[in-house]
Amino acid sequence: MRDRAQALLIDLDGVLRRWDPAPMIAVELEYGLKPASLLETSMSWDIYQPAMSGEITDAEWMKLVADRLPLEAPAATAAVAAWQEYRGEVDPDALALVRAARAGGRTVAIATNATDRLRADLDTLGLTSEVDLVLSSWELKVHKPAPEFFQQACLAVRTVPKRVLFVDDDDRVIRGARASGLAGYRWAGPEHVPYLRKVLDLPE
Known part of the structure; x- marks a missing residue:
């Protein structure tokens, strides 16, 4: 990439936060539900979209999930x-990248689709003080990969899109970020952290 990134936008779920399926499977077994049924129900677009866009609260979303079980x-x-x-749980490799970016003088923001529960989760995970900003779809009232999300995110970190590195685990979101002029990278684990450090112009 020709322009070195001056800001890092990083996704929460699938990047900074990872999920162990065991506790969730245990609940489904306890209540006689099919594996992954809770997740699949919660991700039904007609209830997921308003929860991520700030139209309903997390509690209202979960009630809709319960109603469908x-x-x-x-x-x-x-x-x-x-x-x-x-x-x-916090992914240690992603967190190390965040810390390195901030130590190198880069602005770092969590940029995620989330509900009004996000701030409490970040406190629980110990991530609140690890970033400069938190950009939540619930608070912005628009979710990734809408162009408006990336526009608002770049304004928030006060950096032009071509100098913003966006890291996410969703190909569709990455395509949206690139279409909006950001440098998008799909997170698949720590193997490409050295490349990301170069994009951010961080010392080895």
């Missing part, structure tokens, strides 16, 4: 509550 109401509510207790 093949369980009696009390059991469905309990299953969703148990499923939500596990909040994931």
Whole structure:
């Protein structure tokens, strides 16, 4: 890339936060649900989209999930509550990149599709103080990969798009970032961290 990045926008889920499927599977087994049914139900577009766009709260979203489970109401509510207790884990390699970028004077922001629960999750994970800004689709009222999300993100970090590195685990989001003029990189693990450091013009 010709222009070295002066800001890093990094996704939360699938990049800075990873999920162990075991706790979620355990809940489904306990309540007699099919594997991955909770996740699949929550990702149904007609309820996922308004939850990510700030149209409904996280609590309202989870109630809609419970309403769709093949369980009696009390059991469905309990299953969703148990499923939500596990909040994931920080990826140490992604966090090391964030810390290196900030140490190198780069502005770093979490840029993620999320609900109003995001801030509490970041506190729980110890990530709040690790970044300069948090850019949430719920707060911006627009979700990735909409061009408006990337426009607002670049304005927030006060950097022109061509000097912003965007790291995400979703190909569709990466395509959206590139279409908006950002340098987009699909995160698949730590093997390309040396390349990302070069894009950010960080010392070896």
